[in-house]
Amino acid sequence: MNFDFSPDQKxxxxxxxxxxxxxxxxxxxxxxxDTDTPYDAELWRGMAEMGWTGTAIPxxxxxxxxxxxxxxxxxxxxxxxxxxxxxxxxxxxxTEALLQAGSEAQKKRWLPRVASGEAIGxxxxxxxxxxxxxxxLAARVAGGALSGTKAPVVDGDVADFAVxxxxxxxxxxxxxxxxxxRGVARTALKTVDPTRSVxxxxxxxxxxxxxxxxxxxxxxxxxxxxxxxxxxxxxQIGGGQAALDMAREYALGxxxxxxxxxxxxxxxxxxxxxxxxxxxxxxxxxxxAWALSTDAPELPVAAAAARVSATEAYFHAAKENIQTxxxxxxxWEFDCHLHYRRAKLLGLMLGGLPRWKDxxxxxxxxxxxxxxxxxxxxxxxxxxx
Amino acid sequence: MDFTDTKEEAxxxxxxxxxxxxxxxxxxxxxxxxxxxxxxxxxxxxKAFQRKKAEAGFAALSWPNEWGGRALSPIYQVIYAQEETxxxxxxxxxxxxxxxxxxxxxxxxxxxxxxxxxxxxxxGDEVWCQLFSEPGAGSDLAGLRTRxxxxxxxxxxxxxxxxxxxxxxxxxxxxxxxxxxKVPKHKGLTFFFLSMKSPGIETRRIKQISGQSHxxxxxxxxxxxxxxxxxxxxxxxWGVAITTLMNERLTSGDYRGPDFDEVFALAKxxxxxxxxxxxxxAVRERLADFYVKSQGVRWSRFRTxxxxxxxxxxxxxxxxxxxxxxxxxQDLASFAMDLMDMGxxxxxxxxxxxxxxxxxxxxxxxxxxxxxxxxxxLRNIIAERVLGLxxxxxxxxxxxxxxLPTSKR
Numbered sequence: 001m002n003f004d005f006s007p008d009q010k011x012x013x014x015x016x017x018x019x020x021x022x023x024x025x026x027x028x029x030x031x032x033x034d035t036d037t038p039y040d041a042e043l044w045r046g047m048a049e050m051g052w053t054g055t056a057i058p059x060x061x062x063x064x065x066x067x068x069x070x071x072x073x074x075x076x077x078x079x080x081x082x083x084x085x086x087x088x089x090x091x092x093x094x095t096e097a098l099l100q101a102g103s104e105a106q107k108k109r110w111l112p113r114v115a116s117g118e119a120i121g122x123x124x125x126x127x128x129x130x131x132x133x134x135x136x137l138a139a140r141v142a143g144g145a146l147s148g149t150k151a152p153v154v155d156g157d158v159a160d161f162a163v164x165x166x167x168x169x170x171x172x173x174x175x176x177x178x179x180x181x182r183g184v185a186r187t188a189l190k191t192v193d194p195t196r197s198v199x200x201x202x203x204x205x206x207x208x209x210x211x212x213x214x215x216x217x218x219x220x221x222x223x224x225x226x227x228x229x230x231x232x233x234x235x236q237i238g239g240g241q242a243a244l245d246m247a248r249e250y251a252l253g254x255x256x257x258x259x260x261x262x263x264x265x266x267x268x269x270x271x272x273x274x275x276x277x278x279x280x281x282x283x284x285x286x287x288x289a290w291a292l293s294t295d296a297p298e299l300p301v302a303a304a305a306a307r308v309s310a311t312e313a314y315f316h317a318a319k320e321n322i323q324t325x326x327x328x329x330x331x332w333e334f335d336c337h338l339h340y341r342r343a344k345l346l347g348l349m350l351g352g353l354p355r356w357k358d359x360x361x362x363x364x365x366x367x368x369x370x371x372x373x374x375x376x377x378x379x380x381x382x383x384x385x
Numbered sequence: 386m387d388f389t390d391t392k393e394e395a396x397x398x399x400x401x402x403x404x405x406x407x408x409x410x411x412x413x414x415x416x417x418x419x420x421x422x423x424x425x426x427x428x429x430x431x432k433a434f435q436r437k438k439a440e441a442g443f444a445a446l447s448w449p450n451e452w453g454g455r456a457l458s459p460i461y462q463v464i465y466a467q468e469e470t471x472x473x474x475x476x477x478x479x480x481x482x483x484x485x486x487x488x489x490x491x492x493x494x495x496x497x498x499x500x501x502x503x504x505x506x507x508x509g510d511e512v513w514c515q516l517f518s519e520p521g522a523g524s525d526l527a528g529l530r531t532r533x534x535x536x537x538x539x540x541x542x543x544x545x546x547x548x549x550x551x552x553x554x555x556x557x558x559x560x561x562x563x564x565x566x567k568v569p570k571h572k573g574l575t576f577f578f579l580s581m582k583s584p585g586i587e588t589r590r591i592k593q594i595s596g597q598s599h600x601x602x603x604x605x606x607x608x609x610x611x612x613x614x615x616x617x618x619x620x621x622x623w624g625v626a627i628t629t630l631m632n633e634r635l636t637s638g639d640y641r642g643p644d645f646d647e648v649f650a651l652a653k654x655x656x657x658x659x660x661x662x663x664x665x666x667a668v669r670e671r672l673a674d675f676y677v678k679s680q681g682v683r684w685s686r687f688r689t690x691x692x693x694x695x696x697x698x699x700x701x702x703x704x705x706x707x708x709x710x711x712x713x714x715q716d717l718a719s720f721a722m723d724l725m726d727m728g729x730x731x732x733x734x735x736x737x738x739x740x741x742x743x744x745x746x747x748x749x750x751x752x753x754x755x756x757x758x759x760x761x762x763l764r765n766i767i768a769e770r771v772l773g774l775x776x777x778x779x780x781x782x783x784x785x786x787x788x789l790p791t792s793k794r
Contacts, residue, residue, distance in 0.1 A: 001394070001460070001694045002387050003687040069386060248772055263775040265761075268768035275767055276705050280681030287684045290386045309677040357673035358666065364649065364676065365663070 003286060009073050016077040019050060024081040026335050029195055032084035033338070038158045038188065038197035040084045047085060048117020057095065062112030068293040072234045072285075079235030079314075079346075080242045082338045084195040086120045086155035088235065088349070092228035094121025097163040097174060100227075101212030101220050106176055110161060122159035123228075124150035124177075124201060125221060131355050132165070134218040139166035139203070141175055145183075146208035149200060154349050156199030157188040163224075164208065165217050172217035175208035182206060193341035225350050226303040230288035233310035236346050237285050240278040240310070243317040243339045247271060247324040254326075267324060274317045281306075281313035301367060304360035311347040311356070318343035388687070390464070391694065397461055401468045404441045408434070409472035415647070416742050419475045428512075428554050431475035435509030444507050445483050452491065452503040460693035463686075477599070481550060482506045482513030486559045489629045490578065493616035502557070502578075514555035514581070516546040516603060517626065521792055523548070524762050526561075527570045527623055528781075528789070531605065533562035533577070540564075540577065540615070542585070542608040548756075552588045552601035555581045560610075561626050564619060566787040573786055574622030577610050585609065595748040642714045642746040642753075643739065645679045648672065648721045651738055655724050662724050671720055678713050682706050701770040707753075708763040715750035718743045 005013070023043050032040055047053060055071045057063025064070075071091070078087055095114055098107055098121075113119035126132050127139065127150060139148030146166055156162065162177045179186070183204040191198045212220050248271060251262035261267050288306030291299040318339040322329035329336040347353065390398055413422075423430045438444045439453065446461045448454020455461075487506050491499060505511040522529040531544025542562060552558070558581050565573035581588075585608030590598040617625040649672060652663040662668050686706060689699055721743040722729030731737050732744040754760050768774045781789050 001390060001687065001690050003684070003691045004386065248774070251774065259778060260775060263777060265765070265777065268772075268774050269761070269764040271772055271774065272764040272767040275772060276709060279685060279702070279705055280678065280709065283681050283684035283688055284677055286386070286688065287680070290388075293386065305677050305680050308673055309681055312677075354666075354670065357670050360673045360676060361663070361669040364672075365653075368649075 003290070005069060005073060009069055012070055013073045013077060016050075016052075016074055017080070019046070020077055020081045020083065024078075024083045024085075026338070029082050029084050029338060032195045036188075039086050039155070043083065044085045044120075045117055047087065048115075053087075053091060053117050054115030055091075057099070057111050057115050061107050062115040064115075068230075069289055071231060072289045072292075075231045075234035076238035079238030079342075082195060082239065082242075082342045086122075086158060086197075088228070088232060088346075089123060089155040089159065090114060090119075090121040092231040093123035093224060094159075094161065094163050096227045097123065097211060097220065097224045098176075100223055101174060101216070102176070106209065106211065110176075113160075119160040120155060120158055122153050122155045122162050123224070124153045124156065124162045124164040126150065126152055131351060134172045137165060137167050137172060139164065141166045141168045141173070141208050144207060144209070145205040146175060146177060146203040147183075147205055149202045151200035152189055152191070152198040153201050154196060154198050156201045157186050157197050162201065163211060164203075165221055166208070168214065171215035173214050174211040174217045174220050176211040177203070177206055177208045191345065193345040195338065195342065196345055222300075226300055227292060229303040229307040229350055229356075230285065230292045230299075232346055232350055233281070233285040233288055233306040236310035236314040236343070237278060237282045239339050239342055239346070240274075240281065240314040240317040243314070243321040243336075243343075244271065244274045244278055246336065246339075247274065247317075247321040250325050250328075261324075270320055270324065274320050277313040277316045281309040284309040300363045301360065304356055304363055307350065307356045308353065308360055311353055314339075314343040315347055394460065394464060394694070397457075398464050398468060401443065401465050404438075404443060405468055405472050405474075408437050408441070409469075409474055411471060412473045414740070416643075416740065416745075417473060419473060419477075422473060427475070428478060431478045432509040434475055435479055439508045444479075444509075445487075448483075448487075448503075448507075449491070452487075452499060453507045458693060458696050459699060460690060463690055463693060477551065478512055478554075479506070479509055481515050482511070482557070485515055485629050485632045486513040486557070486578070488632045489559060489576075489616060489625060492628050493576075493625055494578075506557075511556040512551065512554055513557045513559070514549050514551045515629065516549055516552070516558050516560040517629075518548045519545060520547050524759055526626065527574065529561060529563060529574070531560075531562045532566075533564045533575055533610075535564070535612075536609075538612050539609045540575075540612060542577075542605045542610060544605050546603040546605075547591070547600070549588075549601045549603050550599055552581065552603050553590060557581060559616070559629065561622050563786065564622070567785050568620070569783055570781055570786045570789065571623045572620055574626070575619050576616045576622035576625040577614050578616060579608075579610050579614060583608055583610070593749075593752060595745065595752070597749075642750065643717065643721065643742045644714075645672070645676050645717075647739060647742065648675060648717055648724075651721050651724055651743075654738070655726075657724070657726075668724070675713065675717055675720075678709055682709050701766050704758065704763045704766050707757065708760060708767075711750065711753035712760065714746055714753060718746035718750055722747060 023046050028040060051064050052074050054063035055066050055074060056068055059065040098110055110119060114121060139150060146164060150164060159179055162179055164175045164177050165172060166175055183206040185202045187200045189198045189200055251267050252260055254261050285306040288302045291302035322336045322340055325334060325336055328334050420427050442455060443465060445454045446457045447459060450456050483506060487503055490502060506513060517526060519529045519531060533540045533542050558579055560577045560579060562575055563573055564575035585606050587604040589602045591600045591602060592598055652668055652672060653661055655662050657665050689703060693699060732741045734740040737744060769776055
């Protein structure tokens, strides 16, 4: 039984934490928060130099060829410091789509540039303030040319390439699009979390290459979202833990009625509940990491459970962190709002909770049906063996 | 990350599996218990099983070798418990004695006492109970009032204990008393062990809201205990009680009521608005909530096992499982009954789905939120021992015990 990260992975975590304490300090994050700069380019370059962008990219495509557990470790640290960089969109989404469905030529063209930090990618799925569905997509491809509008697209304003879900006749497919090609118009959109940028992208007969099989688009979207869900969940537990740590530190130092507010049960029980939420999410997320790193058949269920648990835990910790700080927590000056904003953004960027809860149950139903057994919650052979 | 046993763990697991296959009977249904199979004969059958378990070396894995244990780290107890889940095995008879009372004796007793009581308890020949809580001292155990007065070589005990599991069948007990009310509360306690057959003890069953009777009230009237049966020094009883309670953390069992699998199966089988209940979005959302809690506790336990496997001691982080499961069990039972609509009212096992397991859980779950640390105490433990927050401001630390304000009756 070893349901934990290895000593090497923990060393990587310590190294990442040290690097980010300097390169993604609150001061640095606030530079992005307070200006129209879409992301911290210096931080992004540094992350690429550290090899982070190529963590899970095979060596044949210029990556480090580590496994996903290393990527999980980095994600947790990026979440902890609310890193203002296009890592999730490039690495968890666009790169995963290429790795899952890309042709040799497509991978050769883009992955080395991602690994070196030269190329930023994005994942263009949504088309407005509602959950996207395969049938309802309005973006169209005809004769290799894409038209339509995608919004919101995280990092769409700064990305070099996009993975786009669009319809070709009655089929939904994924397409790979060079965003410097003709017919691309991008507008940055104001977001709830200005440390991350979001755009609306309009395509007008833009050249688009099929990514994966024609008609396989929606299944690929599901697969990519599952993989990203585990990685984003690590950002969420990193952020949740950081919010809890902030609340704890403030409660210990803040005195009222002649004693630290951390000695009042109203505060102690609040922090205990935050801790429980983050720990349960961490455990679900570790299981997701195991499923992702071993390509287990459990991944769809494990990823959805991690997504639901970590989304709720981070938002809970972030909002109660503000509450613990009282009025100071509501000021721009204090960092509480960085987590509050990021918690909500991460909770939405792969789709909201109602959709993921429904997905979770659908997948448990599918698993129970496949097993044909009364053991509905399923037990992996490895665990019960 | 992997879920495989070490070589030693795998060997032990195979051994445990072989023992259980040869000596225990499989459960006939998910919710069958020793008591439901054997009724009043439960203790007799439990003792027979315990003897076999002791002879095979599985009765007290963490005990020292010299007292019949195997001096194994807690991971092996977890492995044994995992293997046990498929079988009908006795619960609630020996855990307190082997997990709490005897380890306390191993720390504070004489060699002769250990030799006399250890093996007897291990084989199930003597069953132990723990006389701690009182009507006015539950979460605040150190507020207990049962008096011990020295009289020659004896102590004379008067007072009342409550919530004593198994007192009605126990042969032996450990007892914490107040020997000096003139000093602050934690300093005036003294700890003993005694035979439950001693004159001056009266045991009364308590009927719970579930209709069952797991607990007792125990009254002492001029009960005499020889000073040789004192554990720890006079006035040091609180320290001894803490030793016992530290062991409780390793002993506390899992939640055993209906969980996600059962409510999921129910939601597929009952109808709501003309379709299966599980098709309803509100139902799906609740199911998802229960699932991530159950799995969160489950995978947290695997993280704990990983720590145990490395030889680390389980910390107060473990309080999470009990805190989450007890409240979840109550909510899940109530939700499942809602799915049965008007039929949810019925608790007749011949009529209600899953032999009324959800209705049973509704009535037993309030106890789970209270026993072995209330929800509130567990939150305090997490806040103070995990997060390092300060204890509450105390008004009872310095005053002599007899001057403390008490509940009005």
